[in-house]
Amino acid sequence: MSRGALYGVMDGTVFSLDAATGRTRWTSSTKIASAVSDLVVCAGIVFAGIPASDTAIPGEISGGVFGWDAATGELVWQCRHSAGSSVSDRAWQLMTGGDMIFAAHYASRYADLLAFKIG
Known part of the structure; x- marks a missing residue:
């Protein structure tokens, strides 16, 4: 809620x-x-981590962190994740702090940890 x-x-x-x-x-x-993932709100943007899908149809998004304008619902932000050539269906974990969003994606034995300053 925001x-x-x-x-x-x-x-x-x-x-x-x-x-x-x-x-x-x-x-x-x-x-x-x-x-x-759970949705998080940071700097007026609603963020979600979306696992990659090998069954996506044209027009569907998957494989990264995406953000929608909290006031309008327009897709305004994306960071696509490429996990090599294989599709990764692992879940994203998102957290916010101030004007930062932190994202973790677990694949194999390793985790990709990302941090973005918003605004």
Whole structure:
């Protein structure tokens, strides 16, 4: 929840609800190919870590950290993750601190740790 809004993902669509009324504020036209991490909000952007999918259809996003404008639902930020030539279905872990977002992706015995300054 952030500034009176709730954010979620259902059936591959990111959405926002008004926390007071439960009414839909926006839904994103971006389609997500697979399950996402917990959503986090940082600097007005709703972030999700999305595992790579070898079954994605054209137009679906997967394999990285993506961000939607918290007010409009527009996809405004992405950092695609390439785990070599193999598809990795491992989950992302996201955390925020101030104007930073931290992302961890576990593949094999190693973890990719990323940090981004937002804004």
